[in-house]
Amino acid sequence: MGLSYAEENxxxxxxxxxxxxxxxxxxxxxxxxxDTSAASVTDxxxxxxxxxxxxxxxxxxxxxxxxxxxxxxxxxRKHRLWEVFLVQSLGMTWDEVHxxxxxxxxxxxxxxxxxxxxxxxxxxxxxHGDPIPNKQGRYTLRAQIPLSTLVSGQSGMIIxxxxxxxxxxxxxxxxxxxxxxxxRVLTIDEYDHGLLLRMEGDDVVLSGQxxxxxxxxxxx
Amino acid sequence: MGLSYAEENxxxxxxxxxxxxxxxxxxxxxxxxxDTSAASVTDxxxxxxxxxxxxxxxxxxxxxxxxxxxxxxxxxRKHRLWEVFLVQSLGMTWDEVHxxxxxxxxxxxxxxxxxxxxxxxxxxxxxHGDPIPNKQGRYTLRAQIPLSTLVSGQSGMIIxxxxxxxxxxxxxxxxxxxxxxxxRVLTIDEYDHGLLLRMEGDDVVLSGQxxxxxxxxxxx
DNA sequence: AATATTTTTTAGATTAATCTAAATTGAGCT
DNA sequence: AGCTCAATTTAGATTAATCTAAAAAATATT
Ligand SMILES: [Mn+2]
Ligand SMILES: [Mn+2]
Ligand SMILES: [Mn+2]
Ligand SMILES: [Mn+2]
Numbered sequence: 001m002g003l004s005y006a007e008e009n010x011x012x013x014x015x016x017x018x019x020x021x022x023x024x025x026x027x028x029x030x031x032x033x034x035d036t037s038a039a040s041v042t043d044x045x046x047x048x049x050x051x052x053x054x055x056x057x058x059x060x061x062x063x064x065x066x067x068x069x070x071x072x073x074x075x076x077r078k079h080r081l082w083e084v085f086l087v088q089s090l091g092m093t094w095d096e097v098h099x100x101x102x103x104x105x106x107x108x109x110x111x112x113x114x115x116x117x118x119x120x121x122x123x124x125x126x127x128h129g130d131p132i133p134n135k136q137g138r139y140t141l142r143a144q145i146p147l148s149t150l151v152s153g154q155s156g157m158i159i160x161x162x163x164x165x166x167x168x169x170x171x172x173x174x175x176x177x178x179x180x181x182x183x184r185v186l187t188i189d190e191y192d193h194g195l196l197l198r199m200e201g202d203d204v205v206l207s208g209q210x211x212x213x214x215x216x217x218x219x220x
Numbered sequence: 221m222g223l224s225y226a227e228e229n230x231x232x233x234x235x236x237x238x239x240x241x242x243x244x245x246x247x248x249x250x251x252x253x254x255d256t257s258a259a260s261v262t263d264x265x266x267x268x269x270x271x272x273x274x275x276x277x278x279x280x281x282x283x284x285x286x287x288x289x290x291x292x293x294x295x296x297r298k299h300r301l302w303e304v305f306l307v308q309s310l311g312m313t314w315d316e317v318h319x320x321x322x323x324x325x326x327x328x329x330x331x332x333x334x335x336x337x338x339x340x341x342x343x344x345x346x347x348h349g350d351p352i353p354n355k356q357g358r359y360t361l362r363a364q365i366p367l368s369t370l371v372s373g374q375s376g377m378i379i380x381x382x383x384x385x386x387x388x389x390x391x392x393x394x395x396x397x398x399x400x401x402x403x404r405v406l407t408i409d410e411y412d413h414g415l416l417l418r419m420e421g422d423d424v425v426l427s428g429q430x431x432x433x434x435x436x437x438x439x440x
Numbered sequence: 441a442a443t444a445t446t447t448t449t450t451a452g453a454t455t456a457a458t459c460t461a462a463a464t465t466g467a468g469c470t
Numbered sequence: 471a472g473c474t475c476a477a478t479t480t481a482g483a484t485t486a487a488t489c490t491a492a493a494a495a496a497t498a499t500t
Contacts, residue, residue: 006487027448040488042449047486059448059495089309090335103327109320115310226457247478260458262479267456279465279478 003053005106008075009034010044011053012105014064015072024061073137079105080126080133081116087127088120094127094178095169128169129160129179129215145218147183148193148211155184156216163213172214175204182219223273225326228295229254230264231273232325234284235292244281293357299325300346300353301336307347308340314347315400349377349437363438367403368413368431375404376436388433395424402439 003011013033017025027045031038049056053068064072082104086097114135117123124140125131131139142159150156158181161169172178176199183204186196193208206214223231233253237245247265251258269276273288284292302324306317334355337343345351345362353359370376378401381389392398396419403424406416413428 004486028446036487037489038448039450039490043487086332090332090339092331092335096331100327100329100332104324107320107323111312111316112306112310112320115312119310224456248476256457257459258478259460259480263457 002108003071006044007048007051007053008071008106010041010048011064011068011072012075012079014054014062015069015076018063024063026061030062070137073133075105077133077135077137078107078113080130081113081120081123083126083128084120084123084132085116088123093169093173094164095166095173097127098164099166125160127179128164129158143217144215146212147195147206147214147216148208150185150216150218152185152188155182155219157182157219158214159217160215161213162215168210168213171210175206176200176202177204177214183216222328223291226264227268227271227273228291228326230261230268231284231288231292232295232299234274234282235289235296238283244283246281250282290357293353293359295325297353297355297357298327298333300350301333301340301343303346303348304340304343304352305336308343317347349379349439364435365438366432367415367426367434367436368428370405370436370438372405372408374438375402375440376438377402378434379437380435382433382435388430391430392434395426396420396422397424397426397434403436 010030013030014025017023017029017033027038027041030045031041034041045054045056045062048054048062048068052065053071054062054064056062079101082101083094083097086092086100087094092100117135123132129144131141133139144159145156146162147156147158158177158179160179161172163169177183181199183197183199186198186203188195189208193211195206195208195211197204197206230250233250234245237243237249237253247258247261250261250265254261265274265276265282268274268288269282272285273291274282274284276282299321302321303314303317306312306320307314312320337355343352344360349362351359351362364379365376366382367376367378378397378399380399381392397403401419403417403419406418406423408415409428413431415426415428415431417424417426
């Protein structure tokens, strides 16, 4: 009946990598995303294809079927709702919740998820600023651009991150950066694109690569 | 490092069946508890023994080691805390949470569980009246008392029987009584201690001797 | 177009968890 | 002590998920 954790993780990886809903994803990309071997990915793609959760032809990559999309989006919904719970209700930090949600997302119970959603007040975004799909799988993308694209003098509110691995988020914590904070770009280094920011009266120095993984919404 | 879900479920089953902390448990008892084959149990007992989580000698049953006890009790703690969350916070019913907690108990994060415990207000019992072990694994045995000791007006949930011979159980079936049912004592006969119960809207008459062999846990 | 490189698949193993059927062991009963 | 039978273990398979190494296909480079 249900899918294994492994199958679910593959579907989620394909959704994440396919950007556009029906984008095609390569074997190696999935292998990298899931830190597994390409051979294992090929095996799993065959199985998911047999179950009609993906479209797959050898050497030509995979893409989610209608049903696969539905499942993957539901996993995203569960993952992000649990993250909200962990941060909002239990007071955990945004850098420690992803790993736990990676397990919680596999818990099987529609009733549970709908009640959790209700308990949390139907949140629209997770602690990393990612949108939470509704029951029908729909979610609003929001105008978010990398901090690195702001020009000198411009301000932006931090609304998300492109990466949610622990070390990266811990680094942001160390710098005092978090969702909702407003930063103004003071200077941008011509050579390495490093930034000098002003945030809540303090100066913050940030490398270009880090700034590229922080998503902001420009503010007046 | 960590144990598999299967290994954890076996440890929990052994704890449940061993009543007294270091009681010995038979292969068949575990097989029945986990609804699996005796052959599978033997395989797993060998593995758990190799990992020194249990003491096991062929044909002689198994008992938890110090470490096995620690792990099993921690699983019980997690299972029951999650059940409290599902009922208390999400408003689910006590009959639908066990299955979900059976999955949630395997989530690996000490920090998560300590925060959940704190969020719930350090509950001492789960929705079924079972005691929740504390961080050190200690817990108070649950109050299970004969139905005959309830006073008029008091309610209790049926959690077991003192006798399990066929005629007695058939009698309970005839009365509609079964594990999990909640009964309220309406009247107690002064002379022969017979009871008039209210259960799910129906009146049930019970003799004093029968009531003495039914174990209940008082409920609010 | 031919060759080199990268990507992907296949072949062949391994580990974990399970099963059924057959063999073994131990416990209770003459 | 020997027999019988239930409990338990072993033998031999199966399914899922994974791996490494080798082969094949697609892509890129001369
Ligand atoms: Mn996952
Ligand atoms: Mn997230
Ligand atoms: Mn379980
Ligand atoms: Mn319970």
